[in-house]
Amino acid sequence: MTRISNIFKSLLILTASIYLCSLVCASGCQTNDIQNKEQENIPSKSQNFPVHNSFSVEIIKNFSDSKTIKDIRNSGILKVGTLCDNKPFCYKNDYGAARGFEVDISKQIASILGVKLNIIDNQNKVHLTAHHISNNPDDEDFLIKYFFQPENTWICFRTDNDHQFHAAIQMIVDHLYETGAYQNIYKKWIGKRSSETGEN
Amino acid sequence: MKHTLIENIKRFLFSIFLFISVLYFPAIADENHFEYNHISIFNQAGNLSADDSILTHSINNTIKYRFESIPYISVIPDSDIEMNKNLIDIQKLWDFNKEEIIQVKKLLKTNIILIGRHIEIVPGEIQSEFCVIYLPLDETIRKTKFEIRLKFLNIDEFQVKIFEKLIKELPFSVGDSFWTNKVLITNYNAFWLLGMGLQQLEHDNHNAAINALIEAVKKDPGARDIYFLLGQYYATSRFDYKQAIYYLDKTLEIQNNDPVAYYWQGFIYYLIADYESAIISFEKSYNILPEKVETILFLATLYEEEGNYDFSETFYRKAIKLVPNRASTWYSLASVLSIIGKNDAAINALRRTLELDNKSFFDLVKTDTDFAAMKHNKDFIQLIEDFR
Numbered sequence: 027m028t029r030i031s032n033i034f035k036s037l038l039i040l041t042a043s044i045y046l047c048s049l050v051c052a053s054g055c056q057t058n059d060i061q062n063k064e065q066e067n068i069p070s071k072s073q074n075f076p077v078h079n080s081f082s083v084e085i086i087k088n089f090s091d092s093k094t095i096k097d098i099r100n101s102g103i104l105k106v107g108t109l110c111d112n113k114p115f116c117y118k119n120d121y122g123a124a125r126g127f128e129v130d131i132s133k134q135i136a137s138i139l140g141v142k143l144n145i146i147d148n149q150n151k152v153h154l155t156a157h158h159i160s161n162n163p164d165d166e167d168f169l170i171k172y173f174f175q176p177e178n179t180w181i182c183f184r185t186d187n188d189h190q191f192h193a194a195i196q197m198i199v200d201h202l203y204e205t206g207a208y209q210n211i212y213k214k215w216i217g218k219r220s221s222e223t224g225e226n
Numbered sequence: 227m228k229h230t231l232i233e234n235i236k237r238f239l240f241s242i243f244l245f246i247s248v249l250y251f252p253a254i255a256d257e258n259h260f261e262y263n264h265i266s267i268f269n270q271a272g273n274l275s276a277d278d279s280i281l282t283h284s285i286n287n288t289i290k291y292r293f294e295s296i297p298y299i300s301v302i303p304d305s306d307i308e309m310n311k312n313l314i315d316i317q318k319l320w321d322f323n324k325e326e327i328i329q330v331k332k333l334l335k336t337n338i339i340l341i342g343r344h345i346e347i348v349p350g351e352i353q354s355e356f357c358v359i360y361l362p363l364d365e366t367i368r369k370t371k372f373e374i375r376l377k378f379l380n381i382d383e384f385q386v387k388i389f390e391k392l393i394k395e396l397p398f399s400v401g402d403s404f405w406t407n408k409v410l411i412t413n414y415n416a417f418w419l420l421g422m423g424l425q426q427l428e429h430d431n432h433n434a435a436i437n438a439l440i441e442a443v444k445k446d447p448g449a450r451d452i453y454f455l456l457g458q459y460y461a462t463s464r465f466d467y468k469q470a471i472y473y474l475d476k477t478l479e480i481q482n483n484d485p486v487a488y489y490w491q492g493f494i495y496y497l498i499a500d501y502e503s504a505i506i507s508f509e510k511s512y513n514i515l516p517e518k519v520e521t522i523l524f525l526a527t528l529y530e531e532e533g534n535y536d537f538s539e540t541f542y543r544k545a546i547k548l549v550p551n552r553a554s555t556w557y558s559l560a561s562v563l564s565i566i567g568k569n570d571a572a573i574n575a576l577r578r579t580l581e582l583d584n585k586s587f588f589d590l591v592k593t594d595t596d597f598a599a600m601k602h603n604k605d606f607i608q609l610i611e612d613f614r
Contacts, residue, residue, distance in 0.1 A: 079305065079461075079462050079465075079497065080305055080308070080462050080463055081465055082305075083305055083308065083309045086309075087309070101589065101590070101593070102586070102587075102590050103590065103593065103594060119533055121533075121535065121565050121566055121567070122565070122599070123533070123565050125533060130499060130531070133531065134499060142590075142594070144593075144594060144595045144596070145595070146595060201465065202499075204465070205465055205467055205497065205498055206467070206498050207497065207498045207499040208499075210498055210499040210500050211499045214499075214501075
């Protein structure tokens with residue numbers, strides 16, 4: 027009987043040991059899994075989507091030498107400065123989130139660059155500023171402007187002084203204009219009768 | 227004596243219980259450790275003749291399109307593969323080179339790699355070779371290579387046979403709808419022209435490609451895949467979104483419950499900033515195929531952009547349920563929660579983000595203006611300290 031009892035005891039100890047080992051192994055494997063994932067993750071993918079569109083691929087590849095684009099891609103954030111106090115161009119909703127025409131355009135730009143957008147309520151330390159104006163602004167370096175009738179509004183973007191970044195933003199804004207995205211955002215926020223005329 | 231016997235019986239029963247627990251523990255753990263599959267499909271076209279390369283393109287494309295409508299599967303977009311093509315050596319993958327497999331896993335965030343090549347060994351008889359590399363969560367690599375020989379008599383029957391043989395070897399189930407929704411190419415010439423179009427696209431001969439595809443739809447006006455490919459092509463390569471919508475509408479005329487066509491329609495509306503139409507299309511896609519995480523994420527983003535934060539939160543949570551270990555989804559959820567003032571939940575979501583991917587997100591958490599309102603919250607300060 028004692029022998030049988032010892033066999034039971036041994037079996038019990040063995041089983042418990044296997045069980046404990048499996049528990050330790052399972053939690054250890056999970057930790058390793060997370061650690062490996064941390065090591066393997068490609069940095070700065072703040073967005074949920076892969077780059078679906080070859081236009082994005084072109085922009086990111088062709089302007090990969092741009093210091094600003096590198097900064098944006100590495101940080102995962104496009105910082106756009108705008109005065110957020112004028113509906114429908116830029117205003118804060120009941121929750122304090124920025125909304126409006128300039129915000130939606132900036133979101134499209136950020137989406138093409140594969141990063142998240144941050145609207146900053148001033149014009150300093152940003153990658154890009156967006157604003158609207160009723161008089162034709164003077165042509166100057168790093169300024170991109172579009173005119174809309176009949177509202178007689180100039181929409182302007184000013185990039186930081188990185189020529190490559192400026193060229194990339196010019197291409198993106200032109201692309202948004204050519205594909206109709208720009209006009210759709212204009213219609214949504216400013217007027218149903220958006221003009222077909224754009225000007226660089 | 228009696229007491230000892232009862233004790234021993236108790237111990238015996240307990241040890242049996244423990245033994246069964248040990249046996250079943252991995253199974254229980256596996257059930258809870260759900261895995262959403264991200265599959266990347268490559269054409270292993272090296273050393274193939276031009277004709278075999280055409281065949282490979284059309285067969286692999288048909289496989290890719292069918293897989294896109296399988297629950298719990300995402301097919302890695304061609305543009306992602308294209309973006310990284312200089313960094314990927316398909317021959318090395320085919321040869322199961324471990325470093326190359328790990329590299330592709332990192333680059334494409336994929337957990338299943340499928341490579342197929344198809345050769346017409348004698349007229350009317352195809353030899354298909356597949357290589358499947360599966361990278362489960364436990365970081366092991368499971369791989370298999372197999373050949374199929376099939377008579378190429380009836381083109382739609384041929385496609386079904388390929389699926390039947392291939393699916394047996396894959397580490398996921400395809401669901402019943404996979405077999406019922408098979409709008410296949412029924413004309414041999416159309417199948418061939420599709421492959422030719424794809425091959426020309428790979429070589430950047432766009433006019434020749436479009437001519438081949440237009441000819442293909444003339445041969446088989448019911449070929450869903452060819453209209454769909456044209457829609458995708460106009461959207462992603464020509465940025466002619468009007469034309470893209472036209473071809474996707476044609477796709478939906480053939481199969482009006484096609485979740486992938488609705489998904490692409492939604493994506494195109496998103497690209498042209500027609501958010502209302504985008505939501506309608508993504509909702510249709512979601513109602514047919516609720517397990518596709520990309521659709522859910524688009525809906526979450528669009529509702530957020532439209533200022534409907536409650537819906538946005540709901541969809542981010544649905545996405546997390548499907549793919550619990552994607553840091554960027556937790557991060558996006560945290561942004562929405564922060565906007566609507568659910569600070570405790572936002573901090574918890576940020577904690578999960580940083581647990582999953584501290585390297586990518588730590589600086590973002592500190593600088594993102596979405597979290598500016600929480601800057602002085604003691605739990606937020608603690609979070610930053612914990613992950614510094």
